[in-house]
Amino acid sequence: MLIIAIVLAVYYPTQFAQICPVDDLEAISGYFASEHISLKSIFIPHSAGAGYYRPLVGLSYWLDKELWFLDEHLMHFEGVLAHLLNGLLVFFVCRESVRLYLKERDSYLPFFSSLLFLLHPLATESVNWISGRTDVIMSTFILISVYCCLRYLQTTTKMFLLVSLAAACTALLAKEAAFGYLIGLALLITIPLDEQ
DSSP, X not given: OHHHHHHHHHTGGGGGOOOOTTTHHHHHHHHHHOSOOOHHHHHSOSSOSTTOOOHXXXXXXXXXXXXXXXXXXXXXXXXXXXXXXXXXXXXXHHHHHIIIIIOOSSOSHHHHHHHHHHHOGGGHHHHHSGGGHHXXXXXXXXHHHHHHHHHHXXXXXXXXXXXXXXXXXXXXXXXXXXXXXXXXXXXXXXXXXXXX
16 A cells, blocks of 8 residues: 555656657547547558557557547556556565565565666656556566466466466567567576576
């Protein structure tokens, strides 16, 4: 709860920010201009979209248009909430890592790691720019995958491994950079714990 309160207090000013003219206007204008954007056109586009295939991002804009007509204040708040979710996932990933590798049960490391992730200035563009949601969505699924992979390493329950792989593949639908994570996931799964 303390993490949630700190993050909402720090990011409160973003709720009054305007759309960033660099990328946000271009990203949203297509959705304002089009009458019908179907789920089919999001997942099976007719154009290459500058070479990107990011249907989860298109789906998020489609939901924004359907639910609150692309209201920029609500979209900024979504970005903060999504970043907060990722910070909480960092907390759980770090907690599982401390338990697995350091064999500690009580540690402040997950708390401080989460706060560092949430409040570091490097996250500014991803959180404050509406178009930065590509990174936030990809990170959500990568963090879910890492958490499930760590749980798999602890319990050897195959369901955790399957969810980890599914989340990793889903991250690819948000941003291509998730391909790099697939290499890390393969190494995490295949290298024995005593060698990591």
